[in-house]
Structures are given as C-alpha cells and as structure tokens.
Amino acid sequence: MASLKTKPFPTFEAAAADARPSLAGRFLLPPFSLLDARQGWWRERKAAWLASGIQSELGRSDQLLFAASAQPPAVYAAKNALEAQLGRKLTWDEFAQARPDQIRQQGTSVFDPVLCELVYRWFSAPGQQVLDPFAGGSVRGIVAAATGRHYAGVDLRQEQIEANQAQWALLGQPGMPAPRWVQGDALHVRQALPGVQADLLFSCPPYGSLERYSDDAADLSTMRYPQFLHTYRQIIKESVALLRPDRFACFVVGDFRDAKGLCRGFVADTIAAFRDAGARLYNEAILVTPAGSLPIRAGRAFEVSRKLGKTHQHVLVFVKGDPKRATQALGEVR
Numbered sequence: 001m002a003s004l005k006t007k008p009f010p011t012f013e014a015a016a017a018d019a020r021p022s023l024a025g026r027f028l029l030p031p032f033s034l035l036d037a038r039q040g041w042w043r044e045r046k047a048a049w050l051a052s053g054i055q056s057e058l059g060r061s062d063q064l065l066f067a068a069s070a071q072p073p074a075v076y077a078a079k080n081a082l083e084a085q086l087g088r089k090l091t092w093d094e095f096a097q098a099r100p101d102q103i104r105q106q107g108t109s110v111f112d113p114v115l116c117e118l119v120y121r122w123f124s125a126p127g128q129q130v131l132d133p134f135a136g137g138s139v140r141g142i143v144a145a146a147t148g149r150h151y152a153g154v155d156l157r158q159e160q161i162e163a164n165q166a167q168w169a170l171l172g173q174p175g176m177p178a179p180r181w182v183q184g185d186a187l188h189v190r191q192a193l194p195g196v197q198a199d200l201l202f203s204c205p206p207y208g209s210l211e212r213y214s215d216d217a218a219d220l221s222t223m224r225y226p227q228f229l230h231t232y233r234q235i236i237k238e239s240v241a242l243l244r245p246d247r248f249a250c251f252v253v254g255d256f257r258d259a260k261g262l263c264r265g266f267v268a269d270t271i272a273a274f275r276d277a278g279a280r281l282y283n284e285a286i287l288v289t290p291a292g293s294l295p296i297r298a299g300r301a302f303e304v305s306r307k308l309g310k311t312h313q314h315v316l317v318f319v320k321g322d323p324k325r326a327t328q329a330l331g332e333v334r
Helices: 012-016 022-027 040-051 073-086 092-098 113-123 139-146 158-171 186-192 225-241 266-277 294-305 323-328
Strands: 034-036 129-132 150-155 180-183 198-203 243-253 280-288 312-320
Touching (some): 040 113, 073 092, 113 139, 113 198, 113 243, 113 312, 129 139, 139 150, 150 158, 158 180, 186 225, 225 243, 225 266, 243 266, 243 323, 266 312, 312 323
Parallel strands (some): 034 280, 129 198
Antiparallel strands (some): 280 312
16 A cells, blocks of 8 residues: 655755755756766655655566565675574565565666656656656656656556556645556557657666566567567657657666577667657666665676676667757756
C-alpha cells in the first residue's frame, strides 16, 4: 500500500538557492555530458523526491532487475554479523524480515526522479505535453505534473495503470495537471492516445529480455531480439509521428548482452531507429549510477569472463526538425 505524502515536492527555487556554482544554480546541474548520480547533491535531491511519497515500484514485480542479494557491501557485513550471532546462514528474505531497515537496494528497477526533472526542465517547458510510450511506473508522470507538464503514457499492464493512478490520487496537488496513463500497446500509440500532439517524447524502453514485465505476447520483454528490434523500431516511428515539429525527444537506454555474452549494440540500434523515424541525435550524456553491490559481484565475474561491471546508462536526446527552433519553443530554463 502506498504511503501518504510526508513532504511537498522539491522545487527549482530551493535547488537554485543552494550555495553552488552559477551553472548549477541556473540549470540544477551544469549542462554537461556527464551526469553523476553518485554526487551528494543528486542523492539528496532524489531523497527529497522520494520523501514526497513516490513509489514507482508499485504495480510491478519485486524482482524485475536486482536480485535480493544485490546490496552494497555494508549490507553484506550486517548480514554476516547477524548470521554469526544466530550461528546459521540466512536467506536474503530472512535477513530482510529480520532487519528491514538494513536493506538498501530494492528488487524493482525504478526511474530516477532527478534525471526525470532534469530532462523536463532542460528539454520542455511548463504547460507542454510529454508523451511516454513505455510508461511503466509512476515517476515520470508524477514529476511531469509537479513541474507543470502535461503527461500521457501508455503501458500494456492494467495493474500498472491502476497502481500509477492510485499514486497520483495520494500525491496530486491542486493546480497540477493530472498525468494520464492509458492501458494499451505502444505499437498502436496513436490509437491509444488519439489527438495527442507531444512537445517532448520521453521514455525508458525495455532492455530486451533483461527485465520481463509480463507474459503478454505484445510485451517487448518476451520477444527474441530480432522481433524485439523490429517492434521497437515501429514503436519509435509511431511515437515520433506524434511529436510536434521542432521538438526534442529523450530515451534513456543501456546496452545489454546476448546469450553468448556479446553486447547487442542497443544504443546504436536506438539511434538508428530514431534517425529512420525522422529525428536525429542531438545530445548524448552518460548517466553514472551508484555501484551498489557491483564491487562484490564484478570481482568474481571479471575473473572468469573479463566483463566490465556496468555503472552507466546513455541519455540520448534527439531533435525532430530544426534544433534552433526547438530551443526557441522552450524559452528560458525555469
């Protein structure tokens, strides 16, 4: 059950008032191509968003991405200490029940609200329309509303739509444009959202079958990569068609491996799909994420496979039309 909102949504003014460099004061963070989510300010800002009551993991499986054992080293130390005290090994479920306050990483992958806020403030304007063809959890819709953007998202799973709507019922505040979540297939986004003309296309697509969201045959996460890529390209084409001319699009993606451990090239495939749909790559940023339990897992894996532990994602920004006119349509960063 969602918790009641305990604090208001964070504001731009509060962030700008921080005693930080002028670029950060104007834009929340310096608009550079490296976005470091490990920094203290980023972590504090994320905590402020989550303290407002956002629970984007609701409506989703609790093991979509991270195993229960994917915890920082300090949590492993706490588990080892409790096992020594009890004189036996504990499963991670047993440890979580005994020490729920010690668990730092939840199983479900959720979208970072700080990244969401940055994309909205940098590449859209208050009052504009955001389109999200892979809506998933509630965070992108709630942050859109809190920053004065209209939001329309599509998701295959009705239970996810209901969970998102329940979140908004708890957290929505007067004067904010209510997010719109619609159950439907992103492949038919124009039918699911008739009449929508987007000023920003913003989403985080499934990473192949790395996360499996449902058993629906239309779910991209159930498909083999050739079919996945064909359908994914069509979804991007349909979504770009709903984007107004001279506007930006942003997809957050990361590469993933095939059964042999080889990289798929998903980032390049995404860039190609947008190009063929009529939107060209304009910015590329690297989002560096906290390592969590990666130092523990990467040591064992690297010794036997030479696979580098991944601690980043790609933030790809595209433009449909003329980038100067797209920028003029935004005005100043607010």
